[in-house]
Amino acid sequence: MRSKIFAAVVATAVASTACAQTIAQQPQTGAPKLIVAISVDQFSADLYDEYRPHFTAGLKRLSSGVAFRNGYQSHNATETCPGHSTILTGSHPSRTGIIANGWYDLSQARSDKSVYCVEDERVPGSSSIAYTVSPYHLRVPTMGDRLKAVSPTSRNVAVAGKDRSAVMMGGRAVDQRWYWDGKTFSTDLKGVATPRSVTAGKLAIANAIAQDRPPLELPEFCQGKAKDIPIEGYGSPVGANSFARKAGDVRSFRASPEFDGATLALAAALIDEMQLGHGTATDIISIGLSGTDIIGHGYGTEGAEMCLQLLSIDRDLGDFLRLLDRRGIDYSVMLTADHGGQDIPERRRQQGVADAARVDPKLTAKDVGAAVGTQLGLKGPVLYGEGSFGDMYVDRALSPGDRARAMSAAVAMFRAHPQVEAVFTHEQLAATPVPTESPTGWSLIQRARASFDAERSGDFVVLLKRDVNAATRTPGYVATHGSPWDYDRRVPILFWRQGMPSLALESPVETTDILPTLAATIGLAIPAGSIDGHCLVAVAGDRCTLR
Structure with a gap:
């Protein structure tokens, strides 16, 4: 049984508005009237390679265009917010300023020193968990921002399962922006009907959530993955969830294939009501599909749960594209991911990855900070950081001398741990040039440099060893991403338009190459030196010469 929420939501939402004339689509030339930019959260190139032979609908169609299986989110901090910040800006996190999903600003007066990437902490009472959604921290314009600056009649719309996805792809100059707030789709835009x-x-x-949902039937391909895998130190095994749901269970709705179907349906309904692609100028809609990430965190990437999820996305994307076809819209599609993901170590060891392991639960900023405090006789937290890897910040309340001693001791403790691959200091990263060569050859410090912002980054950054999974075995979080390794960095990048030649390319490209490529297809000039990416000739041809 497949999830039918896409059809149900589209039928209801589209019935409330006049639709465009239904016309069969023909091969197109010139600038497309609608750009559809899709990010499938945690859709690694490894998953794309594994499932591509089984796609029959939307993902099969998109793969028949120009398909790069070796796309790269080249930076170290392979998380949702930094990844989405690269897709439609053409810039690495070192330029976008989005170094992680959250970072620390120890100069803040508030007790919560952490900052969420789409928070505006200037709002009174704001915290990293109770915040006003805003693009305040994004330092560069998105494609929609650039498009509206030169063509005010263009529309820029964003729909996503996460606020950070919608903000980082949509940018500032958005006409509509909708994202899931935990209960329903919400917007941060004021004064917009x-x-x-x-x-x-x-x-x-809401009506769909209010009803029981029977289990989804496993296709034959997925049945071989329906094997319970016990999780170390965790109550429930993973590997055979069929996504049955009790009425009213919003959390289970979000962690199921239904979620992305609803997001796509809302995007389709907005395209219809706003008549995107039917104006005199090119419009853009960015769509963030978050279900793969939620399911990857909750069940891992190689079980029956992920199998059902990806085949469901394929079908729902097929329905979405056919709807655009019926509307006669001259559109082009780009699909990629904000990062990849790592499967649960328990299943990876069964598959022969002997070094797959969970991170030492005591390898955290809090615990290492406490150990340093004990060793040096220092009070306070000593060290701030999110978990066991990434940016670490030494307490600013310490005297300069104590800060220097604490920094030295903390770096030494992390470097001595057998699960840590490297530690780079703020000074080391600042002295490292931003890499410009092929992402396949970047060293670890170059990957970390692409995530480095002198104002926001920590006093040092910690990189875990390959195959060390930093997930903490809590409900909904048994696997994760965020490492500098290629299972988190490598993502597919697909371009499709009616009549486009079919090319399957092995050459490495970057997500920062997406903006200049799409811009070239519509004649949008990008000032030289303002981005990190390069136009892809395989997609845009001689239009790549535009600056």
């Missing part, structure tokens, strides 16, 4: 299709779509989603 809610489209009728969104109101109808939200009602259809």
Whole structure:
């Protein structure tokens, strides 16, 4: 049994608005009237390679265009916010300023020193968990921002399962932005009327959640993956969830194939109501599909749960593209991911990866900071950081001398741990040039440099060894990403347009190459030196000469 929420939400939302004339689409030339930029959260190139022979609908169609199986989120901090910040800006996190999902600002007066990437901490009472959504921290324009600056009649729309996905792909100059807030789809835009299709779509989603959902039937290909895998120190095994859900269970709805179907349906309804692709100028809609990430964290990447998820995305994307076809829209599609992901170490060891392991639960900023404090006789937290890897910040409340001693001791402790591959200091990263060569040859310090911002980055950054999984075995979080290794860095990058020649390319490219490539296809000039990416000739041809 397949999830039918895409069809249900579209039927309800589209019925509330007048639709464009239905016309059969023909091969197109010139600038497309609608760019559809899709990010499938945690859709690694490894998953793409594994499942590509089994795609029959939307992902099969997109793979028939120009398909790069070796795309790279080249930086070290392979998380949702930094990854999405590269896709439509053409820039690495070192330029976008989005170094992680969250970082620390120890100069803040508030007790919560952490900052969420789409938080505006200037709002009174804001915290990293109770915040006003904002693009405040994004230092560079997105494609939609650039497009509207030169063509004010263009529309820029963002729909996503996460606020950070919608903000980082949409940017500042958005006409509509909708994202899941934990209960329904919400927006941060003030003074913008809610489209009728969104109101109808939200009602259809609420009605679907209010009903029991029977289990999804496993296709034959998925049945071989339906094996319970016990998790060390965790109650429930993973590997055979069929996504049955009790009425009203919002959390289970979000962690299921239904979630991305609802996001795509809302995007389709907005395209219809706003008549995107039917104006005199090119429009853009960015779509963030978050279900693969939520399922990857909750169940790992190689079980029946992920199998059901990816085959469901394929079908829902097929329905979405056919709807655009029926509307007669001259559109082009780009699909990629914000990062990859690592499967649970328990299953990886069964598959022969002997070094797959969970991180030492005491290898955290809090625990290492406490150990340093004990060793040096220092009070306070000593060290701030998110878990066991990434940016670490030495307490600013310490005297300069104590800060220097604490820094030295903390770096030494992390470097001595058998699960740590490297530690780079702020000074080392600042002295390292941003790499410009092929991402396959970047050293670890170059990968870390691409995530480095002098103002926001920590006093040092910790990189774990390959095959060390930093997930903490809590419900919904048994596997993770965020490492500098290629299972987290390598993602597919697909371009499709009606009539486009089919090319399957092995050459390495970067997600920063997406913006200049899409810009070239619509004649949007990008000032030289303002981005890190390069136009892909295989997609845009001689239009890549535009600056």
